[in-house]
Amino acid sequence: MAADIRLTxxxxxxxxxxxxxxARAVAESIGPRLAQAAVAAKLDxxxxxxxxPLARSGRFEVLTEKNPDALPVLRHSSAHVLATAVRRLFPxxxxxxxxxxxxxxxxxxxxxxxxxxxxxxxxxxxxQRVVAGDxxxxxxxxxxxxxxxxxxxxxxxxxxxxxIPEGDVISVxxxxxxxxxxxxPHVPATGRIKHVKLLHAAGAYWRGxxxxxxxxxxxxxxxxxxxxxxxxxxxLEEARKRDHRVIGKALDLFSIQEDVGPGLIFWHPKGAMLQxxxxxxxxxxxxxxxxxxxxxxxITREQLFIKSGHLPYYEENQFPAMAAAAGDAEDxxxxxxxxxxxLHILIYKSQQRSYRDLPVRLAEIANxxxxxxxxxxxxxxxxxxxxxxxxHLFLRPDQIQDEIALALELVDFVLAQxxxxxxxxxxxxxxxxxxxxxxxxxxxxxxxxxxxxxxGLTYRLDEGGGAxxxxxxxxxxxxxxxxxxxxxTIQLDFNLPERFELEYTGADNKPHRPxxxxxxxxxxxxxxxxxxxxxxxxxxPLWLAxxxxxxxxxxxxxxxxxxxxxxxxxxxxxxxxxxxxxxTLNYRIRDGEMMKVPYLAVMGGREAEAGAVAVRAxxxxxxxxxxxxxxxxxxxxxxxxxxxxxx
RNA sequence: GCUGACGUAGCUCAACGGUAGAGCGGCUGAUUUGUAAUCAGCAGGUUGAGGGUUCGAUUCCCUCCGUCAGCUCCA
Numbered sequence: 001m002a003a004d005i006r007l008t009x010x011x012x013x014x015x016x017x018x019x020x021x022x023a024r025a026v027a028e029s030i031g032p033r034l035a036q037a038a039v040a041a042k043l044d045x046x047x048x049x050x051x052x053p054l055a056r057s058g059r060f061e062v063l064t065e066k067n068p069d070a071l072p073v074l075r076h077s078s079a080h081v082l083a084t085a086v087r088r089l090f091p092x093x094x095x096x097x098x099x100x101x102x103x104x105x106x107x108x109x110x111x112x113x114x115x116x117x118x119x120x121x122x123x124x125x126x127x128q129r130v131v132a133g134d135x136x137x138x139x140x141x142x143x144x145x146x147x148x149x150x151x152x153x154x155x156x157x158x159x160x161x162x163x164i165p166e167g168d169v170i171s172v173x174x175x176x177x178x179x180x181x182x183x184x185p186h187v188p189a190t191g192r193i194k195h196v197k198l199l200h201a202a203g204a205y206w207r208g209x210x211x212x213x214x215x216x217x218x219x220x221x222x223x224x225x226x227x228x229x230x231x232x233x234x235x236l237e238e239a240r241k242r243d244h245r246v247i248g249k250a251l252d253l254f255s256i257q258e259d260v261g262p263g264l265i266f267w268h269p270k271g272a273m274l275q276x277x278x279x280x281x282x283x284x285x286x287x288x289x290x291x292x293x294x295x296x297x298x299i300t301r302e303q304l305f306i307k308s309g310h311l312p313y314y315e316e317n318q319f320p321a322m323a324a325a326a327g328d329a330e331d332x333x334x335x336x337x338x339x340x341x342x343l344h345i346l347i348y349k350s351q352q353r354s355y356r357d358l359p360v361r362l363a364e365i366a367n368x369x370x371x372x373x374x375x376x377x378x379x380x381x382x383x384x385x386x387x388x389x390x391x392h393l394f395l396r397p398d399q400i401q402d403e404i405a406l407a408l409e410l411v412d413f414v415l416a417q418x419x420x421x422x423x424x425x426x427x428x429x430x431x432x433x434x435x436x437x438x439x440x441x442x443x444x445x446x447x448x449x450x451x452x453x454x455x456g457l458t459y460r461l462d463e464g465g466g467a468x469x470x471x472x473x474x475x476x477x478x479x480x481x482x483x484x485x486x487x488x489t490i491q492l493d494f495n496l497p498e499r500f501e502l503e504y505t506g507a508d509n510k511p512h513r514p515x516x517x518x519x520x521x522x523x524x525x526x527x528x529x530x531x532x533x534x535x536x537x538x539x540x541p542l543w544l545a546x547x548x549x550x551x552x553x554x555x556x557x558x559x560x561x562x563x564x565x566x567x568x569x570x571x572x573x574x575x576x577x578x579x580x581x582x583x584t585l586n587y588r589i590r591d592g593e594m595m596k597v598p599y600l601a602v603m604g605g606r607e608a609e610a611g612a613v614a615v616r617a618x619x620x621x622x623x624x625x626x627x628x629x630x631x632x633x634x635x636x637x638x639x640x641x642x643x644x645x646x647x
Numbered sequence: 648g649c650u651g652a653c654g655u656a657g658c659u660c661a662a663c664g665g666u667a668g669a670g671c672g673g674c675u676g677a678u679u680u681g682u683a684a685u686c687a688g689c690a691g692g693u694u695g696a697g698g699g700u701u702c703g704a705u706u707c708c709c710u711c712c713g714u715c716a717g718c719u720c721c722a
Contacts, residue, residue, distance in 0.1 A: 106717095114651055202717030203650025210719045214650055217717070245715095249658075258695075258713055317721080368722095373648050374713095376720060386722060465721095474722090486722055523722040555679045582679080590683035604681055614681080622682045 007043075007060035015060075020053035024188075027062045038062045039070040039192065039224075040185050047073060049139065049185040065224035075100035077137060077175075077187045078196050078222035079107045084178035085126035086218070089119075095180065096156045096206060096215050102482065103232060104221035108204055110156060114216050115201040123218070124198045134191030135176035139184060142172050150179060156206065156215075157181045195229040196222040242480035244533035245379040251538050251595060253529075253546075254380060263377045263384030265526055270546035273575070274532070275387070275525050277544050279365055281643070282389050282414065282521055289410060291361040291391060296343035298367065302333045308342040309435045309499060311335075313468040317370045338370045341469075341493075341518055344392040345500050348514075353504040358514060359399055363391040365525070380530030381485055387525040393517040394502065400492070400515055404451035404473075407490045407519050411475060414521050415488065418643060421535065423487070425457055426474040428465030435469050436495040444492045445471045469495045470518075480534040487523040487531065492516075539596045539618060542636065543643045549576040549636070550597045552588050554604040561608035565601060565629055572637045576601075593618065598647050601632065617647035 007015045007026065017026060023041035027034050027050065040049050044058035047069060054060075063070040079098035086093050086109055096108030109115075115123070142150070144161070147170050151157040161181060164170055173182045175190050187193065197220060204217040223229040240246065248254050253271035256264065267275055283293065302321055305311045310318065321333035337343065344362045353360065368386050376382050393403055415421040427448055430441045448471055452459050459473070466472055472491035476484050493516040496502075503511040522528035532540070542548055549569055553562035562578045569576035579588045585602070592600045602614040602624070613632050615625045627635075639646050 117652080200716060201651070204718045205649080208719075210649070214718075216650075219717080256714095262713070370721085373720060375648060375650095375718085378715095382721075388722070489722070520722065527722055552682090554681055557679080584678095584680050584685060585682065586680085587684055588682095593683055600682080602682065606681090616682060624682065 005054060006057040007054070008058070010059075010061050017054070019055065022051050022053055023048060023060075023062070024050035026054070026060065030062065034062055034064070037064040039065055039067075039187055040073045042069060047185050049073075049137070050188055052139065052185070070224070072100040073185055073187055074193060074224060075105040075222050076185075077190070078193050078220060079105040080137070080173065080175055080178060080180055080182075080186070081127050081130045081190050081193055081196070082107045082123065082198070082218060082220060083109075083180065084130045084176060084190075085123050087178055088126055088130075089122060094154055094156055097160075098180070104199070104219060106204075106217050106219045108156075108206070108215040108217045110206075110213070110215050114203070115218060120198045120201060120218065124196075127193075127196060127198075130176065131190050131193050131196075133176055134189050136189040137184075137186035138174045139186075140172045140174065141169055144170060147172065147181060151181060193222060195224065195226050196220060197229065197233070236481065239480040239482075242534045242537045243379075244381070244480075244530040247533050247538040248380070248530075253533065256379075261384070262374065263372060263382070265380060265383055265385060271529065273546040274529050274540070274544060278522065278525060278528065279389075281418070283363075283365070285410065285414065285521075286361075286363050286391065289361075289406065290359075291363040294344065294347055294362050294364050296340060296347070296364060296366065297337075299334045299336050300343065302335045304342050304346075305335055305337075307499060308345075308496060309469065310338065310342070313433060313435060314338060317372065319369055319371050336369045337366075338368050340364055340366050340368065340388065340390045341392055341496060341516070342500075344390075345496060345502065345516075348392075348394050348502060349500065353394070353514070355396055355504055355506045355512070358394060358396050358504060359403055360394040361391065362394075363389070365389050380526045380533075381479060383524075383526045385526075389520050389522045389525065391519050391521075393519070394497075394504075394514045395517065396504070396506075396512070397515055400447050400517075401451050401454065403517055404448065404490060404492070405455055407517065408451070408455060408457070408473070411488045411490070411521055415475070419532070419535070419541075420645060421477065424476045425452065425459040426462040426465065426476055426486075427452060427459050428462040428467075428472045428474055430466050430471060431464050431468060433468060434466070436498070440494045440498075441471065444494055448473055448490075448492055467491055467493075467518075469493050470516075472518075475523075477531060479531065485527060485531065487528060488521050489519065489523065491518040493518060540598075541643070541645045542598045542647065543640045545596070545598045546575065547577065547595070547597050548574050548640070549599045549601050550588075550592045550595075551576060551578045551601045551603060552585060552592070553578065553580070554585055554602065558603045558605065558608050562603040565603060565613060568629060568633050569636075572633045574633065574636055574640065589616070599636070619647065 003019045004016050005019050009015060024035060027038045038050055040047050040063045042061040042063055043054060083095055083098055090111055094110030098107035147161050171183060173180055173184055173186055199219045199221060201216055201218045203214040206212045206215050221232060223232060251270060252268050254268055255266045257266060318338045319336050321335055324330055324332040347362060348360060366388055368388055370384055370386060372382060372384050395403055415423050429445050470491050470493035472489050474486045475488035477487055478484055497513050497516055502514050504514050506512045551562045551566050553559050566576050566578045589600060596618060598618050600616040602616060607613050611629055612626055613629050615627060615632055
């Protein structure tokens with residue numbers, strides 16, 4: 001009666017087994033050791049547990065601990081073990097969701113008081129007892145009525161249950177005394193979870209909605225081997241050393257001062273040099289691409305932002321209004337700008353534009369201020385005083401595709417070709433609170449999508465992630481500990497031209513409405529420099545490094561020769577200084593390496609006499625390169641000119 | 648903004664009801680050094696701010712400010 005199904009194994013061979021054979025049975029038929037090592041199985045890309053009867057033919061694979069697809073299964077099961085332990089110690093705890101995430105898992109609990117670090121220790125110890133129990137994970141399919149009965153004491157689970165569409169399978173997983181409404185899959189038994197560690201607890205809104213209750217979320221990580229777990233914990237520690245806040249302090253790049261306020265960056269001389277070089281770089285790049293630089297005021301009458309729609313759509317991110325200026329009517333108020341677009345629009349509007357003039361490309365590296373919520377601030381990566389490398393393009397509709405392509409080319413030139421950064425693209429569509437009609441949004445979203453697809457770029461869809469005035473293509477990157485941030489952005493806008501009644505005169509001698517593109521390449525200098533610090537771990541390429549060469553005379557006898565080399569470097573535009581401190585050479589080399597200076601130029605008696613220099617490149621250890629001073633200067637000057645990624 | 652943890656010398660950290668300490672860094676002196684820390688001495692703190700409890704508070708309690716992690720929100 002049972003029909004046969006055909007399973008295609010990874011080696012290409014086929015196996016015919018009766019329908020409803022379990023994955024475990026198939027694994028056993030392949031080999032007992034494979035069955036021993038099996039964690040779960042995969043049928044046509046879907047991960048299933050070993051005891052699940054197979055219902056259809058397809059590509060079949062046994063997942064062992066070596067297979068990366070097995071890790072999410074382990075981690076999801078670890079979340080159940082966590083919940084089991086919490087329920088044992090805190091029987092009154094309500095349960096929310098407990099998924100696997102990158103590198104680990106979490107589980108949300110509804111508890112009368114938040115977990116303390118001591119609670120976490122107790123919970124972790126209890127988890128070890130759950131693991132020792134080696135309870136099998138048992139899957140059961142139940143009716144909606146039965147599920148309601150079983151989760152009667154768990155209001156969060158009941159809420160979730162009611163969202164499962166009629167006709168869908170409702171599955172329940174039980175291990176020991178713990179039962180969860182869950183899709184699975186799971187490892188065979190709790191005993192498979194050996195190398196698990198709880199990391200921290202924090203509040204998290206139920207369903208990610210800040211209007212709803214806050215649950216207590218416990219984060220953990222789980223691995224198949226102790227080595228993997230230790231390696232992961234070491235990786236976290238190493239990442240902490242790359243943190244731009246740590247390096248920024250160690251290399252004296254920037255500070256944030258309580259007297260002045262959170263989210264406001266002090267660029268110290270070395271950090272300011274980074275910003276200076278980046279500004280020069282991007283200004284050259286955009287001037288070569290037909291942009292014109294502008295400068296606009298930092299504060300404007302509030303009326304401008306009412307007209308643009310920033311008030312009220314963006315009001316919660318703006319600083320409150322300032323009083324009227326001397327001589328103004330009393331009801332006039334000023335705002336510090338959170339964006340530059342309305343001001344650039346006014347420059348566009350300051351004269352009549354012909355279709356021949358378009359595209360008009362205006363750019364400004366401008367300071368804007370946004371009233372970001374206090375809990376979101378993060379070093380240089382999320383600040384209240386932002387230095388945007390902003391640009392606004394005013395186009396004829398027929399120029400949209402080309403200009404988006406040019407903007408994407410510029411992004412790639414700066415990020416990938418210059419810095420070697422790999423980035424991801426998101427297409428962010430209309431948000432809930434938005435300006436303008438859906439028809440206009442349809443058009444704008446289609447144009448961005450068309451440009452991405454025309455260029456053959458892969459992208460993710462960020463539903464609802466657009467700006468209030470238009471959809472955008474965002475560039476995303478990760479920080480040292482894997483958090484995702486947005487850098488460059490290209491935004492298409494049909495709304496602001498409408499609100500400001502922008503026009504150009506067409507070939508038909510009639511007025512037409514231009515389209516706008518808002519774009520930033522770095523995003524903001526704050527976030528970009530913060531990211532670069534982590535990307536390079538403070539070891540910036542030569543052209544960007546605040547201090548490019550440090551000249552080290554071995555003894556005072558070489559002081560004059562060292563100063564002479566320094567003068568040659570300076571004359572060639574190279575940022576150098578002489579370390580004249582009364583310390584051993586070893587001490588000064590160590591300091592130079594720790595300060596990430598690209599080249600240490602050691603000047604000893606032999607070199608001074610020969611007009612040479614002993615060059616130690618950053619990170620090259622004690623491998624030194626003795627060369628004529630002129631050759632050294634010329635080589636560096638060329639690397640700087642070409643923005644080579646050295647040393 | 649919300650939940651929790653944490654704020655001690657320039658930096659990294661000790662001390663946890665009884666006169667606040669170390670290493671690094673800084674300064675001074677000696678040393679003149681050949682590829683990742685030379686030695687010695689000295690200076691440096693109303694323990695984030697304000698209140699309270701106490702004979703006595705860095706330590707316990709409250710409020711505020713800030714930082715960190717997460718959530719939410721965003722370049």
